[in-house]
Amino acid sequence: MLGSMAALYKSLLPIILQISLSFASKLNAPKVLLPYYSTVATNFTLEASDGCFTWRSTRPEVATVQIIPLHHGKECSNKAVVTAISTQPNKLTSIILAEEQETGQMLRCDVIVDRIHSITVETTTRELYLEDSPESFEIKALDDELNTFSSLEGEEFDWTLVNDPESDVPAATILR
Template sequence: MRLPRRGWPPPLLLPFLLLLGPARPFKLNVPKVLLPFSRALHVPFVLEAEGGCTCIYSHILVTGHLLRCDIIVDMINNIEIISRTREIYVEDSPLELTVRALDVEGNTFSSLSGMTFEWSIAKDDDMEGLELSSKIRILKYSEAEYSPPDYIVEMEQAEKQGDRILVSGIKTGAAIIKVRIQEPTYKKVAAALVRLLVLENIFLIPSYDIYLLVGAYIKYQVAKIVQGKITGKFFF
């Protein structure tokens, strides 16, 4: 285990689990774990044993195999918001946003479980005069048909926000989502921002290529989809 650099406060005890299954596992699922330093809580990470191993961490008496995983504790240098897309549709399924934390060398932390974050809708300079919540809103997992990790469920029950949230589009336009670490230890770590576009989910009918003779014409329909259902058609 590598402890924080000289001058940093000593870390709290780090809870991590080594799961040994019945199928004679000889390898850990990760060779190295990077966990954030925290004064307020323990950030857990689960180690699972698999087949084959080259490092030393735990001695299995029955087989004689040795397992190892380096546990590194370091300070968070900056955070980012990870999203599978930057575009969401009005009244469509929510989009999940997650936090990725990195150390000063750019390494990604293995877990942020249980750490408290503050998510908010930030002001967009290009959309002055509009209410911050007019385009997008932040949802709890309990408000949507999603199954988050257990620690997120516990945090929501305690009225806290974790390293992941859901957002839903209300009206077309642009919105900025902002997140920062709430723990005082990281008050100097800059907040992360992501700009999302909220669009109408519309399409043409027919939506395939059309080949016409000279002088022929065809009427198109514009349809709108809301929550997987076609809600309206317009001719032109």
Template sequence: MVPPAAVIVGLLLPLAAVATSSSGPHIADLNILLPPRLTNPVQYRLQGSDGCFSWSWDHHDLLLVQPEYNGSSQCSTSARLISIAPYSDRKETAVYATDLRTGSMVRCKVLIDKISRIKIFHHAVKINLDDLATLHITAFDDEENVFSSLVGLRFSWQLIPKSLEAESMHRLMHVPLKETPLGDCVSGFCEDLDVQLQLEDKGLGSDLYVVKGIGIGHEIVKAKLLEPQLEHVEDEITLTVAEAMSLYPPSPVFVTVGTLIYYSLRVIHGNTHRGFKG
């Protein structure tokens, strides 16, 4: 008969092996898809953890890797991956993050391919009057794989009233990134936002676009790539602008049988409230 202590030790050994295998240096992405260099090179931030890394990569003609150092530390935990080659066909390369303390190495596969289509994303198709909404563009290749970054690509954005009548007014207005809370970057790694701000300062659009609801109704938002041989790639969505409302008292309300409750409707504009009794 096997002693109970031996059984317990036997069960713990596999658990210890699992814990050991999951420890050590990590990187946030093992596969990255980037477009080729167009007007500007596209860049992506590869984040590492639990290590102090040196970075190396294959195919220096396809990719440039720039280590990042957090503050005064000489330890790199992230790197900027920059696609530098024009498109010929689908390419594959790799980036290696080696932990200087343990010698452990983690590999990230990087694919370079052309953009087949784009899609405008927003967390909801309805926004409140006077509220800001952040729209961003996601791109796909021919196999519907999602590109990891579009930072640096040039876009044209257009706001079109849903009604085609001459007196139709806009329900949305564009708000420059530098005039939004997004413009106050405090993370220490603001390269993506810097590139997007520079594009807007030049009168161009980036993959990030902020709108504000200024009228109740519907508005079409259209985005189009402004890159050579990709001018046909575009997308559009329709957003609805409505007033934000709430009932007071808020639910749940606990009452006895026969109780009469008067509700008031509150309309919210920005930081102000207007009440209407029911």
């Protein structure tokens, strides 16, 4: 009898582990790449899939973490804002740790703070016509290894219109 119970337990253990892992909380981003603080701090919102977490940064001089409170007065949340505050133009890292209050489950996000090496503007098309609906532009920043930055929130860009050398019409009269 004892042997059959042990065999049953042994056969059910992988299934129990699989079920418990499927209910485990996860972060929306296991790694985050943010630009260093040159003129403005850049933010990224981390979100845990389930639970109420306390958050901390292993290197607050590189990146800080601030909870977004779910309930007034609670010290835990499933959301937090990570802010790159390093002013060094070289690559630095910090780890953001989130601990679930009831279960003690730990979640980890590696935060890399580095300088922007290049910026691209992504659009649906390179040609715009007067009668078209407005076109959306997306700014994408890359580091020197061509990794895409997770967020540029807070970064400011100066946009200028350049005249087409093959046209007599100034760009400022047809675009805004």
